[in-house]
Amino acid sequence: xxxxxxxxxxxxxxxxxxxxxxxxxxxxxxxxxxxxxxxxxxxxxxxxxxxxxxxxxxxxxxxxxxxxxxxxxxxxxxxxxxxxxxxxxxxxxxxxxxxxxxxxxxxxxxxxxxxxx
Amino acid sequence: xxxxxxxxxxxxxxxxxxxxxxxxxxxxxxxxxxxxxxxxxxxxxxxxxxxxxxxxxxxxxxxxxxxxxxxxxxxxxxxxxxxxxxxxxxxxxxxxxxxxxxxxxxx
Numbered sequence: 001x002x003x004x005x006x007x008x009x010x011x012x013x014x015x016x017x018x019x020x021x022x023x024x025x026x027x028x029x030x031x032x033x034x035x036x037x038x039x040x041x042x043x044x045x046x047x048x049x050x051x052x053x054x055x056x057x058x059x060x061x062x063x064x065x066x067x068x069x070x071x072x073x074x075x076x077x078x079x080x081x082x083x084x085x086x087x088x089x090x091x092x093x094x095x096x097x098x099x100x101x102x103x104x105x106x107x108x109x110x111x112x113x114x115x116x117x
Numbered sequence: 118x119x120x121x122x123x124x125x126x127x128x129x130x131x132x133x134x135x136x137x138x139x140x141x142x143x144x145x146x147x148x149x150x151x152x153x154x155x156x157x158x159x160x161x162x163x164x165x166x167x168x169x170x171x172x173x174x175x176x177x178x179x180x181x182x183x184x185x186x187x188x189x190x191x192x193x194x195x196x197x198x199x200x201x202x203x204x205x206x207x208x209x210x211x212x213x214x215x216x217x218x219x220x221x222x223x224x
Contacts, residue, residue: 035213037159045151045159045202047213058211094158102165102206103149107158 002027004095004108012115018082022095022108029053029071029078033098036069036080038091039110046091050098051078085115118207120216127222128193136188136219138203146205148186150179153218154199162201163188190221198223 008020020036035050049059049069059067063082071078082089092112096104120140128134138148148166151159161170163179166186176191186205190197203216 037215044218045204045215047215050213060212061210100164102147103161103204104151104159105161105164105170107160110158 002097002106004097004106006093006095006108006111008093008111008113010111010113012085012113014086014115014117015084016115018080018085018089018113018115020080020082020093020095020111020113022078022080024076024078024097027097028073029076030073033101033104034071034078035096035098035104037094037096037104037107038089039094040088040091048082048093049080052101087115089113090115118205118210118212118214120203120205120214122201122203122216122219124217125220125222127224128190129224130195131192133189133191134193134221136190136201136203136221138186138188138216139184140186140205140214141184143184143186143205144182146181146208148179148181148203148205150177150186150188151202151204152197152199153202159202193221193223195223197221 003025036048066083068081092110094110095108097106098104150163153159166181167179200218202218
């Protein structure tokens with residue numbers, strides 16, 4: 001079974017860059033789809049970006065210019081960078097795995113990122 | 118592309134609840150559903166419109182036609198009380214879209 005574990009800073013100041021890493025076990029990021037999804041407190045899910053094992057990436061149009069997703073096959077990790085954060089970026093950030101382009105089979109436990117001065 | 122869901126629905130134990138998810142020509146895309154309980158990660162309960170992952174009870178079923186995908190829970194149990202999110206993939210843009218979620222309460 002694929003297991004995913006997010007790691008991140010917890011607290012950021014406005015205008016800083018959020019860096020998250022998802023460590024994968026029980027599967028290889030050299031296969032299928034890997035994504036980040038976030039959930040503001042008390043709200044719904046928002047897809048942020050995905051990376052396919054081919055190297056193809058795609059980002060949410062609402063975040064496109066601020067988001068970079070990348071993978072490190074040597075460490076079996078994939079990472080997200082979100083620049084110029086504001087309070088609106090406060091959320092639980094999940095990493096997820098999809099064995100098919102249309103859905104996500106497995107999710108990490110999520111990490112809360114708070115943006116506050 | 119946008120998906121819409123009712124904010125909340127209620128059901129009595131043992132009864133059936135059908136949660137709708139609407140989007141333009143949604144039936145031409147594949148829909149899936151996630152269950153999320155408080156403090157937990159989302160869990161896939163239906164994929165490719167009507168497939169159940171291993172370990173998901175048979176009381177969960179799905180359909181997708183026209184502009185509406187539907188998650189049906191038959192013989193609802195107290196443990197099924199949760200938020201349910203639909204999700205689709207827009208082939209034109211390659212973007213994933215989530216519905217706003219429906220809180221299902223088992224009264």
